[in-house]
Amino acid sequence: KRSIKDKEIKIEDVWEQYRLISTITLKPEAIPFNVKIVLVGNPHLYYLLYNLDEEYRELFKVKADFENRMDRNKENISKYASFVKTKCDKIGLRPFDQNAVAKVVEYGSRLAEHQNKLSAKFIEIADLLREADHWAKRDKSSLVTAEYIEKALNEKEYRANKVEKKILEAVKEGTILVDTHGAVVGQINGLSVLDLGDRRFGMASRITARTYAGKAGIVNIERETKMSGKIHEKAILILTAYLGGKYASKTPLSLTASLTFEQLYGGVEGDSATCAEVYTLLSSISGVPLKQSFAVTGSMNQHGDVQPIGGVNEKIEGFFEVCKLNGLNNNHGVIIPSKNLIHLMLKSEVIEAVTAGKFNILSIEKIEDGIEPLTGMPAGEIQPDGTYPEGTFNFLVAKKLEELSKAIKDKKDENGEKNNKKNNED
Structure with a gap:
């Protein structure tokens, strides 16, 4: 930086400028230095230098952003x-x-x-x-x-693709548990992307939920074990807000629920599994099984609007490879946010399977849109009196939540009666 400002290069001991008394008897003449310097780097590095080094913004005043x-x-x-x-x-x-x-x-x-x-x-x-x-x-x-x-x-x-092949081998052998057939309560296939630098590929992960009467709310097991990032923790709080806003307008939520990514031995970050976690939780509450032939990816907000995510091509192709292990049929597929349709640039093999009806890609705008494909039941629209029609998925969820709330209230009343009886005896 001194050379740029002074327009000359001085040949000297780097520590000389920090000494009180100079010990140099011979000092070479400075070399003229008149050049233009162009720095090339990523935006993160630019803003880091710009904010931490005042001289940087004086020396490099012209900035050009290049689109990738x-x-x-x-x-x-x-x-x-x-x-x-x-x-x-x-x-x-x-x-x-x-x-x-x-x-x-x-x-x-x-x-x-x-x-x-x-x-x-x-x-x-x-x-x-x-x-x-x-x-x-x-x-x-x-x-x-x-x-x-x-x-x-x-x-x-x-x-x-060595790592990807090893993972697929483990899935085929049953070492990594991923179901692609049948229907299970409180279980779904989530999708993630593993980035190795020179290779990115999608992976299927089993997400499970258990619910029971209690007051602890939704317990994120990854958070409790300090394996969850801040964005994932935020997603769980959004999920909790959605659940309360949709089903607890008349009856307070009185449940304890646990959510986890099974066989996860590293950290988890991001909000792209929020939709999958919601479906898993609602399935566990209602007792309605979810089709394991589908995988789900997508973020969401507190109102249940599904938001786009990254790596949609790799995620679809990753689950496609898992489904191929046991043979494709017209039931397999992936549920993605509709906002991600513009990002689809899939491999020829996947496109051919979709065209032939062997693999499905479903897009959704709201959480309710994915309920019927996953359960075979209509979601059910809320009625003017705040209830849901019988025979719908939301009716079963609301009914179970009321039962859990009543169980907590009855237990509380029972404990209150016991305490009053004990006080009277005393």
């Missing part, structure tokens, strides 16, 4: 095609046909995680072009087709 993705329009698609052509000419790759370029554009949207965006990570695009050319060369093809783009993507995944 662009709109997917005709102009930028044309630029993508031009990039492919330029790269082929520059490093001597085979020509890419029209379908291959279209496949590259699709990959750009997958990197951007948005159907209407393209990634600006051109290093990754260039790596894909090189590998696709390699497979075309092995087949002695004069053109790189969409088949070779698909081959390159599959081979790249194969080289980095």
